[in-house]
Amino acid sequence: MTYTPPQPFTTRPDLAGSFGMVGSTHFLASSAAMAVLERGGNAFDASVAGAFVLHVVEPHLNGPGGDLVAMFATAEEPGTPVVLMGQGPAPAGATREHFLAEGLELVPGAGALAAAVPGAVDAWLLLLRDHGTWELAEVLAFAIGYARHGHPIAAGAAAAIDRVSDLFREHWATSAELWMHGGAAPAGGDIVRNEAYAAVLDRLVHAGEGAGTREERVDAARRAWKEGFVAEAIDAFVRTPHRHSPGTDHAGVITADDIAAFDASYEPAVTREFRGHTIAKAGAWTQGPALLQVLGMLEPLDDELLDPSHPDGAHTILEAIKLAFADRDASFGDDLDPARLARLLSDEYLAQRRALIGDTASTAVRPGLDEALPPLRETYTPPAGAAAGVFGEPTMAQTREERDARRDGEPVVMPTGETRGDTCHIDVVDRWGNIVSATPSGGWLQSSPTIPELGFCLGTRLQMTWLEEGLPSTLRPGKRPRTTLTPTLVLRDGAAVTALGSPGGDQQDQWQLLYLLRTIVGGYTPQQAIDAPAIHSTSFHGSFWPRTWEPAGAVAEDRLGADTIAALKARGHRVTVTGSWTQGRLSAVTRDPATGWLGAAANPRGGYGYAVGR
Secondary structure, three states, X not given: OOOOOXXXXXXXXXXXXXXXXXXXXXXXXXXXXXXXXXXXXXXXXXXXXXXXXXXXXXXXXXXXXXXXXXXXXXXOOOOOOEEEEEOXXXXXXXXXXXXXXXXXXXXXXXXXXXXXXXXXHHHHHHHHHHHOOXXXXXXXXXXXXXXXXXXXXXXXXXXXXXXXXXXXXXXXXXXXXXHOHHHOOOOOOOEEOOHHHHHHHHHXXXXXXXXXOHHHHHHHHHHHHHHOHHHHHHHHHOOOOEEOOOXXXXXXXXXXXXXXXXXXEEEXXXXXXXXXXXXXXXXXXXXHHHHHHXXXXXXXXXXXXXXXXXXXXXXXXXXXXXXXXXXXXXXXXXXXXXXXXXXXXXXXXXXXXXXXOOXXXXXXXXXXXXXOOOOOOOOOOOOOOOOOHHHOHHHHHOOHHHHHOOOOOOOEXXXXXXXXXXXXXXEEEEOXXXXXXXXXXXXXXXXXXXXXXXXXXXXOHXXXXXOOOOOOOEOOOOOOOOEOOOOEEEEEOOEEXXXXXXXXXXXXXXXXXXXXHHHHHOOOOHHHHHHOOOEEEOOOOXXXXXXXXXXXXXXXXHHHOHHHHHHHHXXXXXXXXXXXXXXXXXXXXXXXXXXXXXXXXXXXXXXXXXEEEO
């Protein structure tokens, strides 16, 4: 077969300018962040303003009860990538013994029992305190305005509410009250408001009144969140049992003490060189180092084997992903020994892994170190006693093909609140050279019942832990779940040149991998790389409830090409072909240190991603 490379194209222009750039998953967040830049704020002010808008306008993708991983570099230290850690740990009462006593074999995918300590708000406020310049009131004004005065609800959010409408009506009355006025789900474009959340943000602003410095005022807001009315409302609300995704009722275990004990923080990035660039990721409490492993396996290969559209390249990339994600699921966790991580990223180890890539699709999960694997399930059986109806059979009968064959790029939300392909993203770069890549998630409106005094719910990040003993990601109080949130910074010649990220759960690093290969190796522009057809593997442990996998599974947009898809199937890949614009919601901003020119690109899938700048 003769391979003819596809011609890159764009659905929108690559933006270029020298003042400031923003890319995000929602146009209102991008516009708010750009407004901050226009009024003299820096990239940190802008990213925080945009992020709080994302809480309001993409409530099915993230919320204040969720979590956050971000990466940034400052103008003063452009070659030093820093991780902003906003991933809360498991509460003190979240023991595997408690979950097993509740009759569970998996942490639920919806319901407050699956909540880690909310980390996103504290992380954003920490970033604003230490690197921003604006007052909190100015930064939060955009989100307060949209929450109080309304915004047109995204079609995906409206669809999510409709999908869980029976759950809301029958079990989560406080969520129905907030999201289903008149008893019906809103339609896309309807104006919705969240006065309770606007009031929460007002109270955070007022908490700092009278403090001496801007930093002290931000810290006062952090205390109000962690030690005051927010923590108290969460503690009181979750004590009442409510329906969870398996179809059984449970109370949450998170307490005000758990929330008060958490502090967002900064961490050094984990890095690896790739074709003259330094790729920076968060540590192995995320899935980020798996991307570095894939790049290390692929780096010495011929360029055509790094082309996602080439039949041989697509096969090689999928096989490398499987090997890296097997290591992720066997080794990654909050306490991974740095020496072990260094070994996983070493040239010698990755050469051994590269040698395992054969001519046909592997149907096995093959970690490289002597580690126990979590259980492998191709299907899931509800526990005895689980409720029938919308809380049982529709979720389990839904095939992977049905879940993945989406047309709009939005997450798959099941009637139980189970969600796959969640999350949002924002990237910002300013004229001084500050650059931010952030992936907020969790606390989706379908995660657990709305806390009425707060206007938001808790997240479900604990579903990424296991109840089996002895695994790196076994549920343990005080430990962070191994999250899928995984933004990226790219550096060249000692300076950050790209901030990049995507929603998508297990697909986040897979889709970012395609971007890196196409821009660094293939010569694509950022917008061309984002618009190019996507492919990803499903041949590993799923991070989301019910934690199933598909041996040799792969999902490809039909634009990948009939010849390439046929070649993958001939090699044994179980390929699910989806619509032309279904996989990936990447955005990116760029900076050329030599010229100071900036760029931005955003994803057309889903219709809401937006890049802006000048």
